[in-house]
Amino acid sequence: MSDFTAAVATAEKALRDLFPATPLQLNEHLSARYGTEIWLKREDLTPVRSYKLRGAFNAMRKAIAAGSTRHFVCASAGNHAQGMAFACRHFGARGTIFMPVTTPQQKIAKTRIFGGDSVEIVLTGDYFDQTLAASQHFAAEHAAAFLSPFDSADVIEGQATVAHEIMDQLPGAADLVVLPVGGGGLSAGVTGYLGAESPSTGFVFAEPMGGTSLKTSLESGFQVTLDKVDSFVDGAAVARIGDLPFARLRGFSPDQVLTPPEDRLCITMLDMLNVEGIVLEPAGALSIDVLQDLHAAGELAGKRVVCIVSGGNFDFERLPEVKERAQRYAGIKKYFILRLPQRPGALRDFLEMLGPHDDIARFEYLKKSARNFGSVLIGIETTDPANLTALTKKLDASGFACRDITNDDLLAQFLI
Template sequence: MENFVAAVRLAEAALRDLFEPTPLQRNDHLSAKYGADIWLKREDLTPVRSYKLRGAFNAMRKLARPGGGGHFVCASAGNHAQGVAYACRHFGARGTIFMPVTTPRQKIDKTQVFGGNAVEIVLTGDYFDQTLAAAQAFCAEKGAQFLSPFDAPDIIEGQATVGLEILAQLGRAPDLVVLPVGGGGLSAGVTQYLAAEAPVTRFAFAEPLGGASLKAALRAGAPVALPAVDSFVDGAAVARIGALPFEALARFSEHDVHLAPEDRICRTMLEMLNTEGVVLEPAGALALDVLGDLDDLTGKTVVAVCSGGNFDFERLPEVKERAQRWLGIKKYFVLRMPQRPGALRDFLDLLGPNDDIARFEYLKKSARNFGSVLIGIETSDPADLVALTARLDGSGFAYRDITNDEILSELLV
C-alpha cells in the first residue's frame, strides 16, 4: 500500500503539467437539503470535462517514449476517448481511437479537437463489443499499446489522484465519500488511497439501476456479466466490472452500493442545472442522486464526486421527459375514444384546472365505433394526475396508462 500511495503522489505531481486540481466546492443547496456538510469534487471541470484524463495521462507518461512518440489505442464512445486524445497530443504520441459507428457526431468532433493531428478516429461496429474487438485486433497487428478505460494498474493509480486532491483541499478526512461506479477504476483508486491516508473515511457507491455490475459482483463474489444493460447512463453503463478494480472493491458489501433509477437521475441532473447552474452528464450525477438513499447524513462531512459533464444538450428534452415521469407530473394514456359527437368534450370535462394536454394523437383514425388516442398530460402536482385517473375510472372511458410501459412508450411516445 505504501508503494501505491507513493505512486499516486507522483502521478498527481505529474498531472500539474496539464491542469490544476479540480475544485472541491461546498454546496449550500445540498447541505441544507440533507442537513450535512456536502462537498462536490468537480471532475466535470477537467480540460476534457471528466476524470478519465487522469488515468489516460498516467498510463501514457509511463509508456510514452522519451521525448515523445509511441502509438496508443483505445475503444471508447465518450470520456475515455477524449482523455486519451488529449494525452496523446500532450505527449506527442500517436493515437488511434476506435468508436462505434453509432457514436453521436458531437462526441466524435470533441475527441478530434482534443487530439488534433495526433489522433485518428476509426468508426467501426454498431455495438461497443464489436468496436473493442476491432481495437484489440488492430493492436495485435500494429504492435500498438492498448489503454483500458479502467482495468489496468496505471489507470487506477491515475484515477486515485482524485482522492489525494480531496484530502489536500478539505484539510481533514471526510466522514463519507460517495463514488460513481462504471468499470470501477475511479472507485478502486480512491478507496485504496483513502484507506491508507484517511482510514476513518467510509464509502458509498452509486450505480445506475440498469447497469449494477459492482453490486452483482459483490453478491456473486466475483465479476459477472450482466445479461442486459440500460445504456442511458452511458458513462457508467458497464456490463462487467473490471477484474483489477473488483480486487480492490471486494472488501465492501453489496449494501454499500446504492442503485439510481435512470429517470430519477434525470431529475437530479435538472435540479443541478436549474438550481446550481451545474451541467452534469448522467454518470456525473450518480453520486448526487443517491444521497437521499444513504443513512442519516445529519452533521456529517460528505464528499460526492461529480465524475463528468459531457452532456449533449440535444438530449435535454429526453432528460426533462424522464424527470417529469419520475416526479409523477406527466403521464401518457391510450384512450379508447367513442366515435360520436361530444365524446371529446366529455373527456375534456374530466381534466382538472392544472392538467395540460402535452400530446394528442389519433392512433386509429379509420375505426367506425371507437378510435385509439395517445394523450400526454402534464401538471404541477402529482396529486392532480392521481385525481384525473380516478375520474377516468368512474367515467366509463376505457384507457391504459402506458407511462411506465417501456415497449409501448418506445413505440408510441
C-alpha cells in the same frame, strides 16, 4: 506511505503540467437540503470535463518514460477517448481511437478537437464489443499499447489522484466519500488511496440501476457479466466490472452499492442545472442523486460528505429526453390510451374532466376506422401527481376506458 500512495503522489504532481487541481466545493444548496456538509469534487471541470484524463495521462506518462511505446490505442465513444486524445496531444504521441459507427458526431468532433493531429479516429462496428475487438487486434498487430479505460494498474493509479487532491483541499478528513461506478477504475483508486491515508473515511458506491455490475458481482462473490445493460447512463453503463478494479473492491459489502433508477437521475441533472448552473452528464449525477437515499436511511447526519462529480459531457440535444424522463418519474406526466366514444360531444366531455393545472402535451388518434370507438394516445402534464390520480378516477367514474401506458416499456417504445 505505501508504494501505491507514493506513486499516486508522483502522478498527481505530474498532472499539474496538464491542468490545475479540480475544485472541491462546499455546496450550500445540497448541504441545506440534507442538513450536513456536502462537498463536490468537480471532475466535470477538467479540460475534457471528466476524470478519465487522469488515468490516460498517467498510463501514457509511464509507458513513454519506460521507452516502451509512443503509440496508444483505445476503444471508446466517450470520456476515455477524449482523455486519451488530450494526453496524446500533450505528449506528442500517436493515438488511434476506435469508435462505434453509431457514435454521435458531436463526440467524434470533440475527440478530434482534443487530439488534433496526434490522433486518428477509426469508426468500426455497430456495437461496442465489435469496436473493442477491432481495437485490440489493431494494437497487437502494430505493437501499440492498448489503453484500457479502467482495467489497468497505471490507469487506476492515475484516477487515485482525485483522492490525493481531496485530502489536500478538505479541511479535515471526510467521513464519507460517494463514488460513481462504471468499470471501477476510479473507485479502486480512490478507495485504495484513502484506505491507506484516511482509514476513518467510509465509502458508498453509486451505479445505475440498468448497469449494476459491481453490486451483482459483490452479491455473487465473483465477477458477473450482465445479460442486459441500459445505455442511458453511458458513462457508467458497464456489463462487467474490470478485473483489477473488482480485485480491489471485492472486500466491500453489496449494501454499500446504491443503484438509482435512470429516470430519477434526470431529476437530479435538471435540479443541478436549474439551481446551481452545473451541467452534468447522467454518470456525473450518480453520486449526488444517491444522497437522498442516504439521507432517508439516516446515514448523513453530522457527517462531512464528498461526492465525486465524475463528468459534465452532456449533449444538450438530449435535454428534451432528460426532461421527459424526469417528469414521468416524478409522476407529473403520464401517457394514456383513451377509448373515446365516436359521438358528438365525447371529446368535450373528456376535456371538461381536466383540472386547471392539467395540460395536454400529446393527442393522437391511433385507430380512425372504428365505428363506435376511437383509440387516442394522450399525454398529460401537470404540476402535482395527485392531479393525474384525480383525473384517472374521473375517467373511471364516467365510463371512459383508459389505460396508463407511462411505464409500459414495450408500448412506450412504439407509441411515445
